[in-house]
Amino acid sequence: MPTRHTSIAMIAASLLIASIAAPPGHAIEPEDSPFYQDVPVVLTASRLAQSTYDAPAPVTIIDRELIEASGFVELHDLMRLVPGFQVADWASGSPTIANHGMGDAYARRIKVLVDGRTVNNSFWGNVFWQDLPIRIDDVERVEVVRGPNGAAYGANAYQGVINIITRSPRTETGKTLIMRAGHREFHDLGIRINGGDADLDWRLSASRRHADQYLSFDGESAESIERNVANLQVLLQPSLRDEVRIQAGATVGFDDTGEPQSLTEPFGKRRIKENYLQIGWLRNFGPESELSLQFYHQDRAERKHWTIPLGSVDLPVMQDLDLQRDDVEVQFTSRLDEAWHILVGAGVRRDATRSILYFSSTEPEVGTQWQLFSSLTWQPTPDWTLNLGGNLEDHYYSGRLFSPRFAARYALAARSSLRFSTGVAYRAPQAWEARSFTSVSLEGQILAITYWAKDEPEPERVRFFELGYNGFIESLNAEVDARIFHENVDRYIDDVACSFPPTERNVVCTYPPPPNFIGLLGRTAVNFINSANLKVDGAEFRIDWRRPGWGRAALTQSWVNIRRDARRADPDLLSSAPASMTGLLLIKEFPGQWRASLGYYFSTAMRWLNDGDEVPSRGRADLKLAKLFGPNGSDGEVSVTAQSLEGAYPDFHEGNFRREPSLFATLRLTW
Numbered sequence: 001m002p003t004r005h006t007s008i009a010m011i012a013a014s015l016l017i018a019s020i021a022a023p024p025g026h027a028i029e030p031e032d033s034p035f036y037q038d039v040p041v042v043l044t045a046s047r048l049a050q051s052t053y054d055a056p057a058p059v060t061i062i063d064r065e066l067i068e069a070s071g072f073v074e075l076h077d078l079m080r081l082v083p084g085f086q087v088a089d090w091a092s093g094s095p096t097i098a099n100h101g102m103g104d105a106y107a108r109r110i111k112v113l114v115d116g117r118t119v120n121n122s123f124w125g126n127v128f129w130q131d132l133p134i135r136i137d138d139v140e141r142v143e144v145v146r147g148p149n150g151a152a153y154g155a156n157a158y159q160g161v162i163n164i165i166t167r168s169p170r171t172e173t174g175k176t177l178i179m180r181a182g183h184r185e186f187h188d189l190g191i192r193i194n195g196g197d198a199d200l201d202w203r204l205s206a207s208r209r210h211a212d213q214y215l216s217f218d219g220e221s222a223e224s225i226e227r228n229v230a231n232l233q234v235l236l237q238p239s240l241r242d243e244v245r246i247q248a249g250a251t252v253g254f255d256d257t258g259e260p261q262s263l264t265e266p267f268g269k270r271r272i273k274e275n276y277l278q279i280g281w282l283r284n285f286g287p288e289s290e291l292s293l294q295f296y297h298q299d300r301a302e303r304k305h306w307t308i309p310l311g312s313v314d315l316p317v318m319q320d321l322d323l324q325r326d327d328v329e330v331q332f333t334s335r336l337d338e339a340w341h342i343l344v345g346a347g348v349r350r351d352a353t354r355s356i357l358y359f360s361s362t363e364p365e366v367g368t369q370w371q372l373f374s375s376l377t378w379q380p381t382p383d384w385t386l387n388l389g390g391n392l393e394d395h396y397y398s399g400r401l402f403s404p405r406f407a408a409r410y411a412l413a414a415r416s417s418l419r420f421s422t423g424v425a426y427r428a429p430q431a432w433e434a435r436s437f438t439s440v441s442l443e444g445q446i447l448a449i450t451y452w453a454k455d456e457p458e459p460e461r462v463r464f465f466e467l468g469y470n471g472f473i474e475s476l477n478a479e480v481d482a483r484i485f486h487e488n489v490d491r492y493i494d495d496v497a498c499s500f501p502p503t504e505r506n507v508v509c510t511y512p513p514p515p516n517f518i519g520l521l522g523r524t525a526v527n528f529i530n531s532a533n534l535k536v537d538g539a540e541f542r543i544d545w546r547r548p549g550w551g552r553a554a555l556t557q558s559w560v561n562i563r564r565d566a567r568r569a570d571p572d573l574l575s576s577a578p579a580s581m582t583g584l585l586l587i588k589e590f591p592g593q594w595r596a597s598l599g600y601y602f603s604t605a606m607r608w609l610n611d612g613d614e615v616p617s618r619g620r621a622d623l624k625l626a627k628l629f630g631p632n633g634s635d636g637e638v639s640v641t642a643q644s645l646e647g648a649y650p651d652f653h654e655g656n657f658r659r660e661p662s663l664f665a666t667l668r669l670t671w
Contacts, residue, residue: 039051039052039053039415040052040061040479042055042059042061042143043143043163043165044059044113044143044144044145044149044152044161044163045057045059045145045149045152046151046152046343046375046377046387046389047152047331047333047343047345047373047375048333048341048343048375048377049288052470052481053409053411053415053416053417053470053471054385054409054417055419055470056387056389056405056407056409056419056421057145057146057147057149057152057405057407057421058145058146058147058419058466058468058470058481058483059143059144059145059146060081060082060083060143060144060146060481060542061141061142061143061144062078062081062082062141062142062143062144063141064139064140064141065552065587066081066554066585067136067139067141067142068633069552069585069587069595069597069624070585070597070599070622070624071597071599071622071623071624071639071641071643072136073136073180073188073209073664074095074129074130074136075129075132075134075136075139075164076089076095076097076127076129076130078136078142079097079144079162080583080599080601081554081556081583081585082144082146082556083146083540083541083542083556083557083558083581083583084099084100084146084538084540084558084560084581085097085098085099085144085146086098086099086100086101086103086577086578086581086603086606088103088608088612088615088651088652089213089214089651089652089657089659090105090214090611090612090651090652090653090656090657091214091222091223091257091657092105092223092257092258092265092611093105093106093611094126094127094128094129094130094131095129095130096126096608096612096652097110097127097162098110098159098576098577099146099147099159099160100159100536100538100558100560100562100577101536101560101562101573101576101577102159102489102492102534102573102576102577102609103576103608103609103612104608104609104610104611104612105608105610105611105612105652106124106125106126106432106610107126107127108120108124108125108126108156108427108430109156109158109159109427109460110157110158110159110160110161110162111149111153111156111157111158111160111161111162112127112161112162112163112164113153113161113162113163113164114132114134114163114164114166115164115165115166115247115278116163116280116294117276117278117294117296117298117327118325118327119132119298120156121300121323122323122325122351122352122353122367122430122431123321123323123353123355123358123430123431123432124430124432125156125430125432128272128274128300130225130227131227131251131253131272131274131300132251132274133229133230133231133249133250133251133274133275133276134164134166134205134229134231134249135190135205135207135229135231137176137178137190137192137205137207138166138167138192138205138231139164139165139166139167140165140166140167140168140171141165142162142163142164142165143162143163143165144160144161144162144163145157145160145161145162145163146160146483146540147159147160147464147466147485148160148423148424148425148462148464148487149161149405149425150391150403150405150423150424150425150426151373151375151389151390151391151403151404151405151423151425152373152375152389152391152405153373153391154371154373154391154393154401154403155393155395155398155401155403155426155427155428155459156426156427156428157425158425158426158427158460158462166233167203168201168233168235169194169196169201169202169203169233169234169235170196170201170235172192172194172203173194174194174670174671175191175192175193175194175670175671176191176192176668176669176670177190177191177667177668177669177670178190178191178192178207178666178667178668179666179667179668180209180664180665180666180667181664181665182662182663182664182665183662183663183664184211184212184213184660184662185210185211185212185224186209186210186211186212186213186662186664187209187210187211188207188208188209188210189207189208189209190205190206190207190208190209191205191206191207192204192205193205196235199236199237199238200234200235200236200237201234201235202232202233202234202235203232203233204230204231204232205229205230205231206228206229206230206231207227207228207229208226208227208228208229209225209226209227210224210225210226210227211224211225212224213225213660213662214657214659214660222256222257222267223255223256223257224255224256224257225253225254225255225256226253226254227251227252227253227272228251228252228253229249229250229251230249230250231247231248231249232246232247232248232249233245233246233247234246234247241283241284241285242281242282242283242284243281243282243284244279244280244281244282245278245279245280245281245282246278246279246280247276247277247278247279248275248276248277248278249275249276250273250274250275250276251272251273251274251275252272252273253271253272254269254270254271254272255269255270255272256268256269257270263308266306268304268306269304270302270303270304270319271302271303271304272300272301272302273300273301274298274299274300274301275298275299275300276296276297276298276299277296277297277298278294278295278296279294279295279296280292280293280294280295281293281294285334287335288333288334288335288341289333289334289335290332290333291330291331291332292330292331292332293328293329293330293331294327294328294329294330295326295327295328295329296325296326296327297324297325297326297327298323298324298325299322299323299324299325300321300322300323301320301321301322301323302319302320302321302322303318303319303320304318304319304320305317305318305319305320306319308440310442310447313442315440315442315447317357317440318356318357319357320354320355320356320357321353321354321355321357321358322352322353322354322355322364323351323352323353323354324351324352325349325350325351325352326349326350327347327348327349327350328347328348328349329345329346329347329348330345330346330347331343331344331345332344332345338379339378339379339380340376340377340378340379341376341377342374342375342376342377343373343374343375343376344372344373344374345372345373345374346370346371346372346373347370347371347373348368348369348370349368349369349370350366350367350368351366351367351368351369351396351431352364352365352366352367353365353366353431357438358432358436358437358438358451359435359436359437359438360437360438360439360441361437365431365435367395367396367397367431368396369393369394369395369396370393370394371391371392371393371394372391372392372393373389373390373391373392374389374390375387375388375389376388376389382411383410383411384408384409384410384411385408385409385411386406386407386408386409387405387406387407387408387409387421388404388405388406389404389405389407389423390402390403390404390405391403395428395459397428397429397430397431397434397456397459398426398428398429398458398459401426401428401459402424403423403424403425403426404423404424405421405422405423405424406421406422406423407419407420407421407422408420408421412471413471415471415472416469416470416471416472416473417469417470417471418467418468418469419466419467419468419469419470419483420465420466420467420468421464421465421466421468422463422464422465422466423463423464424461424462424463424464425461425462425464426459426460426461426462427459427460427461427462427493428459429456429457429459429493429528432451432453433453433457433493433528434453434456434457434528435453435456436451436452436453437449437451437452437453438450438451438452439452440521444516445516445517445518445520446513446514446516446517446518446519447518447519447520447521447522448519448520448521448522448523449513449514449517449522449524449525450525450526451495451525451526451527452525452526452527453527453528454511454525454527455527455528455529457491457493457528457529457530458491458530459491460489460490460491460492460493460530461489461490461491462487462488462489462490463487463488463490464485464486464487464488465485465486466483466484466485466486467483467484467485468481468482468483468484469481469482469483470482476543476545477545477546477547478543478544478545478546479542479543479544479545480541480542480543480544481541481542481544482539482540482541482542483539483540483541484538484539485536485537485538485539486535486536486537487535487536487537488533488534488535488565489532489533489534489535489536490533491530491533492530492531492532492533492534492569492573493528493529493530493531494528494529494530494531494532494570495526495527495528495529495610496526496527496528496529496531497524497525497526497527498510498524498525498527499523499524499525500512500513500517500519500523500524500525503523503524505524509525513525531569531570532564532565532569532570532573533565533569534562534563534564534565534569534573534574535562535563535564535565536560536561536562536563536577537560537561537563538558538559538560538561539558539559540556540557540558540559541556541557542554542555542556542557543555549589550588550589551586551587551588551589551595552585552586552587553584553585553586553587554583554584554585555582555583555584556581556582556583556584557580557581557582557583558580558581559579559580560577560578560579560581561579562574562575562576562577570609572607572609573609575605575606575607575614576606576607576608576609577606578603578604578605578606579604579606580602580603580604581601581602581603581604582600582601582602582603583599583600583601583602584598584599584600584601585597585598585599585600586598586599592627593627593628593629593633594625594626594627594628595625595626595627595628595633596623596624596625596626597623597624597626598621598622598623598624599621599622599623600619600620600621600622601619601620601621602617602618602619602620603615603617603618603619604617605617608652608653611653612652612653613652613653613654613655613656614653614654615650615651615652615653615654616650616654618649618650619646620643620644620646620649620659621644621645621646622641622642622643622644622645623641623642623645624639624640624641624642625639625640626638626639626666627639630670634670635669635670635671636667636668636669636670637666637667637668638665638666638667638668639665639666640663640664640665640666641662641663641664641665641666642661642662642663643661643662643663644659644660644661644662645661646661647661648660648661
């Protein structure tokens with residue numbers, strides 16, 4: 001008998017087949033459409049502003065209506081609305097995100113941008129989602145490229161790109177107050193203030209939030225977070241052609257996390273501070289021709305200290321981490337004529353990483369990289385568009401890399417197209433994988449080694465091709481985005497443990513320990529190597545349907561199969577993606593400006609790698625009921641949100657962590 005999630009998938013597939021089979025000649029023009037008054041435009045696929053029907057890569061847009069209806073209060077949860085994206089949290093680190101497999105505690109294969117600023121850190125390569133100096137209420141929309149996009153963004157745009165676009169000060173006026181409160185000590189207080197005149201617009205936002213959000217099955221390890229966030233945006237227009245944007249933000253807070261009686265991660269406070277400054281200048285030369293220059297600086301500091309009793313001596317451990325990044329980028333785009341459009345750009349970045357624990361040194365690990373990128377679009381006929389893009393970069397760990405992409409698009413109708421694309425993307429090793437030497441020392445003697453990046457691995461490589469369809473179907477009044485894809489993954493970077501003699505372990509290190517190693521606390525070290533080649537096949541679709549006066553429904557579905565190539569692979573890799581994932585967000589409008597939304601997210605069994613483990617098939621349902629004030633809720637709302645109506649469910653590691661249900665109320669007032 002079909003299960004509930006199978007039935008949903010079958011219905012969605014039927015709708016998809018019907019939509020693709022619908023006569024393309026009946027597509028309606030944007031100005032007549034009750035769904036989109038304007039053709040949806042994306043910025044992330046090729047760095048050019050273009051419609052989703054022209055984009056050379058699959059892009060999902062999470063707009064403001066979906067953000068509010070979802071009831072999510074954390075940025076990473078928004079990825080549940082994207083086909084194929086896996087989301088999990090755990091109590092000893094940042095939430096993690098992967099796209100069709102290979103995900104672990106330190107998700108580092110998806111590039112994440114905030115207003116064009118890369119926020120993946122240089123040490124783990126992941127994103128500290130809960131520490132970003134913005135709140136979900138500051139976000140206007142999110143654009144997600146659902147496949148490799150190295151041609152546009154270089155190394156580490158390996159499984160995709162997430163571009164978080166914040167609200168422009170030009171689109172808001174007045175003041176907004178947001179208050180949330182719920183069980184398990186959840187409270188969130190935020191305020192936005194907007195101002196300006198004809199040439200200057202600004203917005204200041206600040207928030208404070210606290211939550212006891214994570215428990216293990218035994219109830220002993222937990223995670224409480226507290227974050228204080230401030231963000232300033234200034235938009236200056238000194239002339240009709242020029243625009244200057246200044247953004248600055250800071251996050252200060254702590255995590256109460258760890259396990260009682262643990263020597264390696266005891267329960268205690270990890271203090272966090274994160275800051276950024278971003279300055280951008282845009283000169284407009286005419287329609288589809290502009291020059292932009294951007295600089296940003298960002299830094300982060302973590303502090304957590306404890307001691308390990310060692311006989312009569314207390315051995316101090318300092319889990320400190322300092323990260324700094326400076327980046328400058330210039331980009332020029334021009335419409336050469338009706339058929340040709342070109343973009344060229346260059347960027348230079350400097351990363352500095354310092355950690356006594358992870359590098360066994362007080363000196364920072366410093367790296368400088370540069371990149372040159374370009375995208376050329378040619379439209380030889382009204383129906384055909386060809387795109388050739390590439391990114392040449394010199395990465396401080398991987399050396400010279402070139403990521404090309406070729407895409408062809410055929411217009412079936414004004415708002416309906418087929419897309420084929422193929423290319424190559426890379427993931428360079430992070431400082432953790434290339435330079436770490438994590439040790440415990442006392443009086444010049446090394447008592448234990450945890451991570452030792454003995455041999456710097458080569459960058460991971462993915463060669464891909466995909467065939468996609470994107471269109472607005474008048475008969476369904478819906479936007480449909482579907483694709484099939486194949487990826488060849490080479491040189492997957494994995495960790496491997498070995499032990500130094502004398503040892504009873506079967507795997508003995510092929511390299512000698514340091515001269516001052518005595519191994520009193522352990523004789524095992526973890527190195528990083530290129531281990532496996534994989535083949536990934538999949539299909540996915542998204543149907544976004546609206547009906548004025550009724551509401552909206554966004555359905556996503558993905559299927560993924562990971563196979564071993566000729567080279568031997570860890571069996572866990574083959575089950576690191578759910579075979580099937582389904583997501584559905586329903587938004588129903590009622591008289592009197594009442595609105596209800598129901599989200600359902602299902603995933604078949606899979607396995608998170610490294611610090612994660614097996615997670616069984618599971619579904620999660622969220623419900624939000626809201627009363628809106630003013631036109632389209634512009635004056636505020638009162639709402640109640642219940643997350644995980646089914647109760648607690650295993651997350652990231654079936655035996656260790658579970659996600660608790662949540663119930664909270666929200667008050668938003670704008671004046």
